Amino acid sequence: MSVGLLLVQTLNGLELGVLLFLIAAGLTLVFGVMDVVNLAHGVQYMLGAYLAVAFAAATGSFWLAVPLAAAASLLLGAVLERLVFRRLVGADHLDQVLATFGLILLAEEGVKLVWGPAPRSLAIPDLLAGTVPLFGGLRYAVYRLAVLGAGLLVAGLLALLIERTRAGMRLRAGASNAAMLSALGVDVGRLFALVLAAGAMLAGFAGAVAAPIVSVDPGMGGPVLILAFVVIVLGGAGSVRGSFLAALLVGLTDTLGRSLLDAALAGALPPAAARTAGPALASMLIYLLMAAVLAFRPGGLLPARGRA
Amino acid sequence: MLEVQDLDAGYGRAQVLFGVSLSISAGETLALLGRNGMGKTTTVRALMGLLRPWRGAVSFAGTRLAGLPPHRIAQAGLGLVPEGRQVFPTLTVAENLAATARPGPWTRARVLALLPRLAERLSHRGLQLSGGEQQMVAIGRALMTNPRLLILDEATEGLAPLMRAEIFRALAALRAEGQAVLIIDKQVAELRRLADRIAVLEKGRVIWHGRSAEADGVERLLHL
């Protein structure tokens, strides 16, 4: 594989990584702080994309649609916290799985009713259309670079919030010992509500900015949710910093792994065998990565509880 | 200030506390003694709302605490230094002190004056500290919530004699400043010197309470 192609795939991997991070950030805190398994988090991503499509159609502007979709996701997260998630704190993991799986079914069917089952798409805004030259004649889409930049920017803001503010300290404290935090006077339930709403907003934002480069359909949250769970286990549940590292690692492994593996197999196997073995092996790569990391660090890369 | 009346509590169906009554007035230090497994920690957990009392009343400066969630109880003025210290492992010492601080006379500067060893450790993470340092963080963290009553469960358990002495010195200083304290520890002689009053728990019941000066029989009650 050429250096230019490697660069393109690295950029693609990082872009997938930052999107995964935006989704995993909320998920890891909800799981780490309140021990709630939220399968419906992928739905927030999917709804974010649909909301962006709808707001873009209504306002005619991509630039209004994205913040509106994020705001609506925040609101939706807050409402779901009141109606559903509040009751799941302290419940059995199985109950949490059932309840949030119910939300997935509800949301997917709801979306099909409102927008129909056919995939939607969102046009890339003029300002971010086109490509930029890399080198060796290769070009890269401006919009994808913008997604990468926006993701890194949000990750940076989130890091500031978590590392430098008192609310961030409390989040990190809660991720390691929520009972102690409450015994020191912090309303952990309110903290949870904030985290849940903010997490929904981040996932919704990820869906909105991804809308122009993916197919917007009711099932789009599923695969992303699975990757996000790999990310939080790999990063250490409750650790946002760990999730960031893990998300980039998963994004790069998945994207680069696929193309490197294709190239390697094409050299080693007959073309027909390579074509079937390649994708099969590639989709296993991130799980191999996860198994390898957990074998050495059972608590993940940066466990929130200190030691695992 | 704190009045506990007829408190019953337990885990699941197993009752651990049977009609525990205690009281602490402003500025007073009460030592709660008892052998292992007699219900001292359970009493603290029930006071703090970490365990829901089955029966009985807890009132603090006129507020009824029994049944409130822990954060409300803490906000009412109870500051906990828990068994096992439970310092936040990924937070630095400075963050451990700041994360749950509430306004009042206790500031970081004052905590560091009381526990000078912490001043050199401010940027260390909780998990990098020795047991004694962790206990000092736990005490400083509780003081920074500006509690009207400081509760210490196992104030010096598992600490080296030097650390133990430092902590008892800090507690004596707190007492001199008029801080009300409920203290649990296994160092009976030290507690008799520090506390105004003593209560002894045996199998979840208060079997003796009185002034420290009159507690000559306490060692025998504790089978020491």
Ligand SMILES: Nc1ncnc2c1ncn2[C@@H]1O[C@H](COP(=O)(O)OP(=O)(O)OP(=O)(O)O)[C@@H](O)[C@H]1O
């Ligand atoms: N989480 C729990 N679940 C069930 N039983 C418990 C639990 N914690 C404590 N107990 C039981 O309650 C009783 C009182 O325990 P508690 O921890 O209050 O004792 P303690 O006086 O603090 O002892 P120690 O001096 O060892 O700290 C013991 O019999 C103990 O086995």
Ligand SMILES: [Mg+2]
């Ligand atoms: Mg105990």
